Amino acid sequence: MPERKNFIREIINDDLRTNKFGGRVHTRFPPEPNGYLHIGHAKSICLNFGLARDYNGLCNLRFDDTNPTKEEVEYVESIERDVRWLGFDWGDRLYYASDYFEQLYEYAVQLTKKGKAYACDLSPDEIREYRGTLTEPGKDSPYRNRTVEENLDLFERMRNGEFPDGSRTLRAKIDMASPNLNMRDPVMYRILHAAHHRTGDRWCIYPMYDWAHGQCDSIERITHSICTLEFTDHRPLYDWFLAELGVYHSQQIEFARLNLTYTVMSKRKLLQLVQEGYVNGWDDARMPTISGLRRRGYTPESIRNFADRIGVARSESTSEVALLEDCLRDDLNKRALRVMAVLRPLKLVIENYPDGVVEELDAVNNPEDSSMGVRKVPISRVLYIEQDDFREHPPKKYFRLSPGAEVRLRYAYIVKCVGVVRNEKTGEITELRCTYDPETKSGSSQSGRRVKGTIHWVSALHAVDAEVRLYSRLFSVENPSGENWRDFINPDSLEVLRQCKVEQSLATAKPQDRFQFERLGYFCVDDDSREGALIFNRAVTLRDTWAKIEKS
């Protein structure tokens, strides 16, 4: 059962102990198909499906599609794809709130017959006025005391399309003086002559979320209805509906939604980022959407692990992206193939290496997992190394190449820098001249020589060209909030490098393949990548202690 503890599991354990739901655990993930899922939804998905998994229960996928003006099949499809990609399975339990429209309507008729619901002719503005304020009670609608017959008649005619949008609503008759605004005769149905993505034009009245949700849970026999904190105040209303209807009652449990540093999480803001062109779509690799994270190179495992590690609680909190990044590194460190790629190439010529000779060197595919084997990497006289790996005037503690210094070429030889070639006009160094020591070949007796630094490289003759996209945080502040949140967008969140040289073995890499570029980070082949036009996304850098040293 539950090894990981949180308050929700404690509640479930209690319910199991008292046999509250006959030993069942049945949850659901209920997204509205009005946008793409993000990492915050992933938390909820992992929570709900995880509970079902750990307690031998079930978890439904249910679309909360009660507002046809905002919902689309495109979103339905992306949501299904994302949940599946995260590794969860709803079996044959794919539901829609719209599946229950008829049942919901009947429930509403029942309440009306009981004198607990009424047709109201107040306009939206009037309803707001009558509702009162946070500190003052509201007042009864003048239509509140219509007869049951009249209410039934009006409600049916609402359904039949006799009235224009906004002209009438069906409201619950509860208490206009309740300190809980949700109880001040909430609207149950509104008139909306809009086509619904599933029910077409069968309906012109649509249930409000508050009216639909609890009953949907009830119909599906959900035991634990887990939602976010802002619905806490709505729970009394849901309880009231269920009690008046006398139907099965799920237990609602609220938890704090995920916030992440250096990003935004609201659907509204994410939509704005897309629409205003700050990113290239919902699946832009900088987006905290599940599709964005996937494109960036995140694995389902790493996201699930993240969800586990952040835990669940009722206090509002903001997790650090560093934890998310750690989860990815942790996962990919064990699984990703190591390869060599040079992002900003600097030519290096080994003067004493015979021209025309090519040697095949052994390179390990993953030092964490010897079962992943070794591969051959070709070396020849001319190589590319990283510009960062050479300094004409090396700072202290710099272990890489500089004039006169020695460094090991990963899996190959120790080389010594014996000269540089400059661009005559700019003085910029365009080429390094080196000599190598044939005795120091990797794997050979090692000749007792040791050097402080090892750098990656790629043979010029064999290198494959590639484009690499380097991503950093989308925002430059931890908490980009307020009206001017867009001002905090990091202008350098994407850097595109087009002259990159990667090792031969990458030539046939396919979208979603992930690699560790040694000493640089984890990279994922972009969806737009093709053979001959490779594109890699940097998912996350490696921990870089040198970068830290250099900063200080």
Place this chain on the structure above:
RNA sequence: UGCCCGGUGGUGUAAUUGGCAACACGUCUGACUCUGGAUCAGAAAAGUCCAGGUUCGAGCCCUGGCCGGGCAGCCA
């Protein structure tokens, strides 16, 4: 100045239901290393929002404050 919900190292969670505050990330040392990766060892960092109370004993219970968040859509 209504109702509801929160408050534990920098961050996120935990504390056997009242028993000397733990884990992870992050930070900083050091070891090791043909990735300045990984790994390993260690350190700093909260005395649990405040004040009272109950108790042998309170992060957990009680009272009163303080601070933060949510709620006045025919959105979800």
